[in-house]
Structures are given as C-alpha cells and as structure tokens.
Amino acid sequence: MRVRFWGVRGSIATSGPEFARFGGNTTCFEIEAGDQRLIIDAGTGIRGLGDKLSAQARLLGRDVQATMLFTHLHWDHIQGFPFFGPAYLPGTQLDLYGPLEEDGVTTLEDVLAAQMTPPTFPVGLEAMPSTKRFHVIGDGDVLALGDLVVRAQSLSHPQGSLGYRVDYQGRSLCFATDTEHPGKDEVDEALADLARGVDLFICDAQYTEAEYEGRVAGPSRKGWGHSPYVAAARTAKAAGARRLMLTHHDPNHDDGVVAAIEREARVLFPACRAAAETRPLTV
Ligand SMILES: [Zn+2]
Ligand SMILES: [Zn+2]
Numbered sequence: 001m002r003v004r005f006w007g008v009r010g011s012i013a014t015s016g017p018e019f020a021r022f023g024g025n026t027t028c029f030e031i032e033a034g035d036q037r038l039i040i041d042a043g044t045g046i047r048g049l050g051d052k053l054s055a056q057a058r059l060l061g062r063d064v065q066a067t068m069l070f071t072h073l074h075w076d077h078i079q080g081f082p083f084f085g086p087a088y089l090p091g092t093q094l095d096l097y098g099p100l101e102e103d104g105v106t107t108l109e110d111v112l113a114a115q116m117t118p119p120t121f122p123v124g125l126e127a128m129p130s131t132k133r134f135h136v137i138g139d140g141d142v143l144a145l146g147d148l149v150v151r152a153q154s155l156s157h158p159q160g161s162l163g164y165r166v167d168y169q170g171r172s173l174c175f176a177t178d179t180e181h182p183g184k185d186e187v188d189e190a191l192a193d194l195a196r197g198v199d200l201f202i203c204d205a206q207y208t209e210a211e212y213e214g215r216v217a218g219p220s221r222k223g224w225g226h227s228p229y230v231a232a233a234r235t236a237k238a239a240g241a242r243r244l245m246l247t248h249h250d251p252n253h254d255d256g257v258v259a260a261i262e263r264e265a266r267v268l269f270p271a272c273r274a275a276a277e278t279r280p281l282t283v
Contacts, residue, residue: 005029040071
C-alpha cells in the first residue's frame with residue numbers, strides 16, 4: 001500500500017513558517033492499494049489531494065474513482081469537502097461511508113449538505129455534478145473492496161468516532177484519530193485488538209501528558225476526546241504494531257513542540273514518527 005498524509009493537524013488548520021515541517025492542514029489520509037483508492041476524512045488537506053487527482057485524471061484521460069471513509073463528522077474532518085475538486089467533475093465516482101450521528105437518524109449526506117448551505121457556504125452539495133453514493137458505516141462493520149478489507153470500530157470521543165483497520169495482501173494499517181484512552185497507564189484493549197500486529201498504527205497524540213492532566217497551559221483536557229502521546233505509544237506496544245505515527249497535532253504545537261513530542265515518544269516506542277504532510281510512504 002502507498003499512503004500519504006494530506007492533513008495532520010487537529011481541531012483547526014494552522015499556517016506559517018513555524019508549522020511548515022509537519023504541516024497545518026486538518027485530517028486527510030490517502031491509501032492507494034492496487035486499483036483501489038481510499039481517502040480517510042475530508043479535513044482541509046483534501047483540497048491538495050483533490051488537485052492531484054484532478055490533474056492525474058486530465059493527464060490520463062481517466063475519471064477519478066475513490067472510496068471515502070469518514071471517522072466522524074466534526075468540523076475539522078469534513079470542512080475540506082466543498083473544496084475537493086474532483087467532486088465538481090461529472091465523471092467522478094465517489095462512495096462515501098460515514099457513521100450516523102448520535103440521534104441515529106442524521107447521515108453523512110445530511111451533514112455535508114448542511115455544511116454547504118447559505119449563509120455559511122454559497123454552493124450546495126447538489127451543485128457538485130459527480131456521482132456520490134452515500135453509505136452508513138458503524139462499529140463492527142467490515143467492508144471488502146477487492147483484495148482490500150476495511151474494519152470499522154468505535155472509539156472514545158464526544159459524539160463518537162470510528163477507527164479503521166485496512167488489510168491488503170498481507171499488509172495492514174490502523175487509523176485511529178480522535179480517540180481518548182482510558183485511565184493513566186491503561187490500554188484501550190479494543191483499540192489494541194483492532195491494531196493487532198499492524199505494519200503501521202496511526203494514532204491520535206494531540207497532547208503532552210502535562211497538558212492532558214492540566215498541569216500546564218490551561219485546563220485538564222480529560223474528556224475532550226484526544227490522547228497524550230504516551231497513551232498512543234502504550235497502545236502501539238500492546239498491539240504489537242511495527243510502526244507508529246502520531247497525528248492530530250494540536251494547533252498550539254509548532255514544529256519545535258511536535259518534534260520534541262516525537263523525540264520523547266521514540267523513547268517509549270522507537271519505531272515512531274510524528275505524521276507530516278510529505279511524500280508517500282510504503283506500508
Ligand atoms: Zn479532530
Ligand atoms: Zn473530533
């Protein structure tokens with residue numbers, strides 16, 4: 001599998017030279033496996049991905065086809081969708097999977113449509129001429145796309161969130177952003193099971209432990225639905241993951257802070273990197 005981070009920032013996008021090394025776009029992750037293309041989340045990073053896919057489609061004379069998986073419908077995971085260029089091309093085919101909201105009724109399509117409504121946005125979802133097939137996905141669901149298998153599992157987050165495990169021809173990854181681990185020194189066993197033995201475990205690591213506990217820089221972040229990096233490292237170890245990448249970097253953390261978190265996390269789990277908007281990686 002070839003994978004690429006197009007957005008690694010949590011909560012809200014950041015910009016400026018102090019964020020240039022890791023990147024300031026909110027969550028978007030691309031997976032290419034054979035003829036399948038998966039996109040996890042449509043944070044602001046999806047704009048750059050869309051530009052790449054539109055350019056490829058023009059050069060190759062082939063329409064864009066992709067499966068989009070949404071972890072949840074918080075703003076930082078959907079706000080790039082109105083700027084996803086291929087959605088405005090009539091030949092584009094998109095299958096979009098997202099969880100139902102807490103009311104059990106509101107769908108991904110409802111939320112994307114509501115986002116693209118005046119006065120907050122001038123162009124409606126129906127003005128995108130691409131073909132969009134919406135599907136509901138939830139805890140325990142398994143999705144088979146050719147040789148690629150996706151498993152969804154609930155994570156601990158306000159309004160809920162889904163973690164995804166992707167297996168393809170003996171390689172595997174687990175994408176678990178926007179999740180809060182149980183108490184200090186405990187492992188989220190269900191998440192460790194989802195990530196069991198994966199080649200790449202991508203995990204929320206928004207805070208330092210001191211921030212999470214409220215010892216520095218404001219109140220305790222307990223209950224906010226995100227994790228200190230020590231919890232990500234602990235879960236990677238419990239899962240037997242080969243590599244760990246930390247994501248959902250806090251918007252208050254400039255490159256120096258993210259690099260320090262990466263250094264400290266590597267003491268706990270040596271095969272660890274902080275996710276960055278860079279070139280594709282092979283899994
Ligand atoms: Zn988020
Ligand atoms: Zn969230």
